[in-house]
Amino acid sequence: MTPEVSIVIPAFNEALRLPGTFDRVEKYLGTAGVTAEVIVVDDGSRDDTAEVVRARAARWPLLRLVSAERNGGKGAAVRLGMAAARGRYRLFSDADLSVPIDDMEKLLRPLRAGAGVAIASRGVKESQVELHQPWYRETMGKIFNRLVRIFVLGGVHDTQCGFKAFTAEVAERVFPALQTRGFGFDVEVLYRANRAGYRIVEVGTRWINSPQSRVHPIRHSAAMFVELLAIPGRVRKHPSPGATADQHRASA
Numbered sequence: 001m002t003p004e005v006s007i008v009i010p011a012f013n014e015a016l017r018l019p020g021t022f023d024r025v026e027k028y029l030g031t032a033g034v035t036a037e038v039i040v041v042d043d044g045s046r047d048d049t050a051e052v053v054r055a056r057a058a059r060w061p062l063l064r065l066v067s068a069e070r071n072g073g074k075g076a077a078v079r080l081g082m083a084a085a086r087g088r089y090r091l092f093s094d095a096d097l098s099v100p101i102d103d104m105e106k107l108l109r110p111l112r113a114g115a116g117v118a119i120a121s122r123g124v125k126e127s128q129v130e131l132h133q134p135w136y137r138e139t140m141g142k143i144f145n146r147l148v149r150i151f152v153l154g155g156v157h158d159t160q161c162g163f164k165a166f167t168a169e170v171a172e173r174v175f176p177a178l179q180t181r182g183f184g185f186d187v188e189v190l191y192r193a194n195r196a197g198y199r200i201v202e203v204g205t206r207w208i209n210s211p212q213s214r215v216h217p218i219r220h221s222a223a224m225f226v227e228l229l230a231i232p233g234r235v236r237k238h239p240s241p242g243a244t245a246d247q248h249r250a251s252a
Contacts, residue, residue, distance in 0.1 A: 005036045005108070006087030007101075010077035014095045015048040021097055022056050022063070028101045029062065034108075038063045041081040044071030075178060075185025082166075082175040090171040094162035103205040107165035116170040116198025117190065123157025126204025144224060148187055152231055153194060157202060159186045170198050173241060179234040184227035191231055192240050 007025065011018060018040070029036050042050045042065060050067060057063040066084050068077060078092050089111050091104065099120045107118040122129055123145065148159050164186070166174070174192040178185060193200060 003035045003037045003087045005034050006085035006090045007038045008081030008092040009040045010074050011040050011049050011095050012043040013045045013047045015052045018052050025101050039081045041077040042067045043077040044068050073181035076181040079175050079178045082171050091165040099163035099205050106203050110201040115201045117193050117200040118165045120161045120163035120205040121158040121202035124202050124204045153191050177238050177240045179238050180227050184224040188231045
């Protein structure tokens with residue numbers, strides 16, 4: 001049976017964190033009233049990530065493992081997971097569940113109402129940041145999102161929260177041509193969806209900072225800014241399927 005929801009979790013060296021994540025996701029799906037599949041993409045981990053997933057999948061049929069040939073970055077891992085997804089709605093979540101999985105319904109609601117994309121956002125008034133990042137991370141995040149609005153995608157206040165949902169149609173449109181492999185891939189995905197004329201809804205959710213975040217406050221921010229400036233050119237060079245229709249809809 002085709003699941004209603006696919007949950008994609010990119011994972012790089014997450015063997016220690018995944019068991020707790022699986023506990024929370026399995027408990028939530030047991031009461032959520034939706035049919036679902038959970039896809040973990042092992043992004044070339046050097047620890048026991050794959051073994052942890054296989055062991056849990058043996059007793060949890062909703063879970064399956066997709067393995068990348070090598071470490072390709074978060075964007076590449078999410079793209080691989082979306083290619084394997086079969087659900088009517090396709091969501092990706094960080095392995096640390098900084099946005100609790102219990103908030104999944106908040107993203108599904110606008111999709112069922114006709115939106116193409118729904119994203120968790122710390123930039124709308126309805127959001128609840130229960131544990132803040134250090135001040136310098138929050139400041140750099142706000143600066144980055146302002147640059148996104150200036151240079152690439154106006155109207156979206158928080159592109160980097162790692163909890164986003166798409167209809168199957170949108171996922172199959174925007175992910176196959178994705179060029180940004182690292183942490184800045186979210187902007188390219190949303191840029192492609194916007195160009196295609198799909199409605200993007202920002203949803204206020206809870207957010208709990210993970211102290212184990214692997215995003216380096218300087219190195220990754222600089223790399224993401226370089227990626228940000230390259231996105232419009234990359235999309236022109238590598239258009240999404242149906243690009244002619246996209247351009248027509250965007251100009252209408």
